[in-house]
Amino acid sequence: MPERSVSIATKPPPDDDRIAPVRSVLSEEEGIDFTVIELLFFAYRDFTSDPDQILAQYGFGRAHHRVVHFVNRRPGLTVAELLDVLKITKQSLARVLKQLIDTGHIVQVQGPRDRRQRELYPTAKGRALSLALAAPQSRRIARALEGSDFADRAAVERFLKNMVDPELRAQIGKTPRTDAGAGGANGDGVEENRGEG
Amino acid sequence: MPERSVSIATKPPPDDDRIAPVRSVLSEEEGIDFTVIELLFFAYRDFTSDPDQILAQYGFGRAHHRVVHFVNRRPGLTVAELLDVLKITKQSLARVLKQLIDTGHIVQVQGPRDRRQRELYPTAKGRALSLALAAPQSRRIARALEGSDFADRAAVERFLKNMVDPELRAQIGKTPRTDAGAGGANGDGVEENRGEG
DNA sequence: AGATATATGTCAATAAGACTGACATAATTT
DNA sequence: AAATTATGTCAGTCTTATTGACATATATCT
Numbered sequence: 001m002p003e004r005s006v007s008i009a010t011k012p013p014p015d016d017d018r019i020a021p022v023r024s025v026l027s028e029e030e031g032i033d034f035t036v037i038e039l040l041f042f043a044y045r046d047f048t049s050d051p052d053q054i055l056a057q058y059g060f061g062r063a064h065h066r067v068v069h070f071v072n073r074r075p076g077l078t079v080a081e082l083l084d085v086l087k088i089t090k091q092s093l094a095r096v097l098k099q100l101i102d103t104g105h106i107v108q109v110q111g112p113r114d115r116r117q118r119e120l121y122p123t124a125k126g127r128a129l130s131l132a133l134a135a136p137q138s139r140r141i142a143r144a145l146e147g148s149d150f151a152d153r154a155a156v157e158r159f160l161k162n163m164v165d166p167e168l169r170a171q172i173g174k175t176p177r178t179d180a181g182a183g184g185a186n187g188d189g190v191e192e193n194r195g196e197g
Numbered sequence: 198m199p200e201r202s203v204s205i206a207t208k209p210p211p212d213d214d215r216i217a218p219v220r221s222v223l224s225e226e227e228g229i230d231f232t233v234i235e236l237l238f239f240a241y242r243d244f245t246s247d248p249d250q251i252l253a254q255y256g257f258g259r260a261h262h263r264v265v266h267f268v269n270r271r272p273g274l275t276v277a278e279l280l281d282v283l284k285i286t287k288q289s290l291a292r293v294l295k296q297l298i299d300t301g302h303i304v305q306v307q308g309p310r311d312r313r314q315r316e317l318y319p320t321a322k323g324r325a326l327s328l329a330l331a332a333p334q335s336r337r338i339a340r341a342l343e344g345s346d347f348a349d350r351a352a353v354e355r356f357l358k359n360m361v362d363p364e365l366r367a368q369i370g371k372t373p374r375t376d377a378g379a380g381g382a383n384g385d386g387v388e389e390n391r392g393e394g
Numbered sequence: 395a396g397a398t399a400t401a402t403g404t405c406a407a408t409a410a411g412a413c414t415g416a417c418a419t420a421a422t423t424t
Numbered sequence: 425a426a427a428t429t430a431t432g433t434c435a436g437t438c439t440t441a442t443t444g445a446c447a448t449a450t451a452t453c454t
Contacts, residue, residue: 021304021318026269026327032335035370042369043360044241061410072223092412107218116421116430121218130223138229144359152352159353162341163240172239173232258439289441313401313450
């Protein structure tokens, strides 16, 4: 056997120095904030695990979750706007969106001014799904903020917001174009048809 | 009044009521913390975009990043331990790990006590890659914490730590078994919760 | 010693979710 | 009429993950 006990690699060792194992721990000394880097990794891993379990029951994945979420948060957004927020391609969205439409979670409405556009709206079913997915995440957040005062919460929100690329920060919390804000937006989400013959 | 132009769906409408578009905005009124939910989504999306660009140059993906990171943070961990941290299967890890070994970023060392085990160590090259990947993330975090005092940072860390499933919280900040390095960092995954009911 | 269990590696098949490229259609704009 | 825009769709590829089955070396138990 040409191998020593150190290397079990099947590739021929190019140079023993180059494949020498580094046994020291990579720690914060290098001026890198590994603490927060890892905290973000673990926090997000578990944050997404909540809705994942619910989605699995529907045969959906995270892609469906993102679409359902933003359509509910910004009802009436167009396909192009959704692609921009999600930063995926049209073809990637297609399959997911089609499934959500076929299952009656989302409907498309022809744009009132530009009839080429498809405004996306949740149905009652889609609204319910969105709430069901968000509920455990919100509960997890509430638990994580237990014992936090107002300043603590503000610090967390400021940190997260500042983590976003400045030029993309505009997307955050942007309620729909029709920003009716609180007060019930459209009042009630009842149908509103346009005749077209 | 039967709707006409409202639905462009190709599927036969099962019931007009069921596919009626909901036009109201899904907002915090429902007692759900959509603000932080979306902040986490956007923050993590951009947080991972930094290393993604570097990885692309190597033909690597996020899976490689996670492996390189934890092998550097806990040099000498075994394959089984790595699988446990990443929460993926052996088969999923196999290809990624093989690539990292073949490219000389990681080496395997036979376990000193149990020779079935393979302890994973970075090479100098792997250490360098790990630092290169972490650097922009650390810079982003530092920028996001600019103007934050000690209490603010503590609030952020506490929030993130509490977002992790309690039973998995032990993995956090856990330095390697062999505490060769100075450590500092988080020490070990001690839970700190603000004394509150 | 022999049997069993463990740690790891590997082959094969599958799936979700993303990608690119190419092309079609309808509607708006020029 | 021509060009542009918004959307849809087909076809193929890639990465990362999955499960199942099986091989090998080593450790441990009886």
